[in-house]
Amino acid sequence: MTVADWLAKAEKFLDEREVPEARASAEFLMGEVLGVGRAGAAARGYQDLSEKQGHRFWRWVKERGRRLPLAYILGWQPFLGLRIEVTRDGLIPRPETEELVLECVRLVEASRAPAPKIVEIGTGTGCIAIALAQLIPSATVFATDVSDQALALAQKNAVALHSHQRIRFVREDLFSGRPGLRGWADLLVSNPPYIPTGDLDDLEPEVLMEPRLALDGGKDGLVAVRAIVAAAPKMLKPGGFLALEIESRQGPALSKLLHSSGFQGVLIKQDASGRDRIAVGRLAEDA
Ligand SMILES: C[S@@+](CC[C@H](N)C(=O)[O-])C[C@H]1O[C@@H](n2cnc3c(N)ncnc32)[C@H](O)[C@@H]1O
Structure with missing residues (x-):
């Protein structure tokens, strides 16, 4: 799956859980996984995520789905x-x-x-x-x-x-x-x-x-x-x-x-x- 696919999946998952600004949350988390920041993540839609990166991203998305603040997930x-x-x-x-x-x-x-x-x-x-x-x-x-x-x-x-x-x-x-x-x-x-x-x-x-x-x-x-x-x-x-x-x-x-x-x-x-x-x-x- 590409970054764009993961972002779309995460946005839908977070929206269903009524997480405010679902897309932004997904992009921040992806930016941290890729080490490129939110804007960098949004610009890398074409890129494939490794299995390890995908696993990490989805673990964080699930935490956000439980309404853990973004800063506590990112750690800063x-x-x-x-x-x-x-x-x-x-x-x-x-x-x-x-x-x-x-x-x-x-x-x-x-x-x-x-x-x-x-x-x-x-x-x-x-x-x-x-x-x-x-x-x-x-x-x-x-x-x-x-x-x-x-x-x-x-x-x-x-x-x-x-x-x-x-x-x-x-x-x-x-x-x-x-x-x-x-x-x-x-x-x-x-x-x-x-x-x-x-x-x-x-x-x-x-x-x-x-x-x-x-x-x-x-x-x-x-x-x-x-x-x-x-x-x-x-x-x-x-x-x-x-x-x-x-x-x-x-x-x-x-x-x-x-x-x-x-x-x-x-x-x-x-x-x-x-x-x-x-x-x-x-x-x-x-x-
Ligand atoms: C609103 S937070 C501010 C934290 C940080 N200064 C900031 O601005 O992000 C209030 C802080 O006061 C501390 N605090 C609460 N009761 C206190 C007390 N009785 N004596 C000293 N500090 C206390 C809390 O542990 C917390 O870290």
């Missing part, structure tokens, strides 16, 4: 041009989180700190910490998570991407009330679990295969957010920045929370489709 996800290894121990990095990282770069530039110190809470795969270490070569990053498995994955990614010497990964529970670093950070960033518990069951099957710990934000989705905002003034230097990824309905609540917690210049930023996505505040200089 692109993030700001970096190849981030993913397993079921970590949330799959999202495009909106790329926006959070780019906002952090702007904030660090605005802080004019010569050797910026950054804390990330809830590092997961390490994508934010690693991207920031790469985009800001003078920065030192301290990244925490409560999951040992996620921290091991993050450390592995940092080593693979040659960033491990500037990032310290530490197991820390954000609810412990004992932030490890006091008055150290120019920037505190987090993409915390922020989905209200009651909304979890309505998510796509793919999302439900990601760690619940990475998603569940408690009754109103803001349980972790409130703990981070409460800890932030202790961890930040006066004038330091806090940047959080938020759920699209949480903008007004975050604006209020940041103002009442001693932050100034509070901004709620929208994504390309106009939904609230990032909350930013600056700790007062005399805090």
Whole structure:
């Protein structure tokens, strides 16, 4: 069978199982089997697949048919041009989180700190910490998570991407009330679990295969957010920045929370489709 035959068969199989964007999934998987990427696979319709390649492709298509996310099948996800290894121990990095990282770069530039110190809470795969270490070569990053498995994955990614010497990964529970670093950070960033518990069951099957710990934000989705905002003034230097990824309905609540917690210049930023996505505040200089 040719690549085109396999792709048509896979598309039909995935469509029957109501997998969204069946053709794209099939092409991504074929691209990985052939080592040529999605576009390369689509352009090689005439080519025959070896028995081994066909076997591998169909095993992956069946996994996708069970709604396993593409990134977990491929074992990686692109993030700001970096190849981030993913397993079921970590949330799959999202495009909106790329926006959070780019906002952090702007904030660090605005802080004019010569050797910026950054804390990330809830590092997961390490994508934010690693991207920031790469985009800001003078920065030192301290990244925490409560999951040992996620921290091991993050450390592995940092080593693979040659960033491990500037990032310290530490197991820390954000609810412990004992932030490890006091008055150290120019920037505190987090993409915390922020989905209200009651909304979890309505998510796509793919999302439900990601760690619940990475998603569940408690009754109103803001349980972790409130703990981070409460800890932030202790961890930040006066004038330091806090940047959080938020759920699209949480903008007004975050604006209020940041103002009442001693932050100034509070901004709620929208994504390309106009939904609230990032909350930013600056700790007062005399805090
Ligand atoms: C939404 S994920 C973000 C992962 C990654 N930073 C990203 O942006 O893709 C939230 C992360 O917070 C971690 N987390 C959940 N509860 C935590 C806690 N109590 N203390 C520290 N980290 C926690 C999870 O393990 C998960 O890795």
